[in-house]
Amino acid sequence: MERHDFYQSVEQQAALADEADARDATHAVLSALGERLDDTRSQRLDGELPSELGEQLAEGPSGRSLSYDEFLDRVETQTDRADTGDPEAVSQAVVGTLLEHVDEDEADDLRDRLEAFGYEATVPESGPGAGG
Known part of the structure; x- marks a missing residue:
């Protein structure tokens, strides 16, 4: 998957301008x-994404306890x-696209973590x- 394809999917799903x-x-x-996410999980997802996208998951501190409202x-x-x-x-839109572009085991694991x-x-x- 190319990053352009990822961005195009997010653009369409979220009805963004460009x-x-x-x-x-x-x-x-x-x-x-x-x-x-913890470092291990971020690194596993990072390995399945184009480098520019994966780096965004891995940058900065990880494992913080953010409430859903803090996340938003x-x-x-x-x-x-x-x-x-x-x-x-x-x-x-972004999480849906991410889940579509990682392998099934990683997607299921991420859904469980998000829940x-x-x-x-x-x-x-x-x-x-x-989820299905």
Whole structure:
């Protein structure tokens, strides 16, 4: 998978204006998610993504205990290029695309972790990345 394909999927799912907005939204969500995930999990996901995307998961501190509202606040404050809309909808588009582009075991593991964190609203109910 190419990063352009990832961004295009996020752009379409979140109804963003262009790829630049999708790139900004993707960076914000992956960075915030990387703060919450432990290093091992971030590194495993990083290995399945184009380097620019994987690095966003692995940058900064990890394993922080962020509530779902704190996670959404991080996403909102990090999307500084343009108004990307509702941080929950943007998070769902990015997480759905991420789940579609990693292997099935990693996707299932990530869904379980997101549920354990109280982030289940980031997993789409239908479309790319929906649990099944």
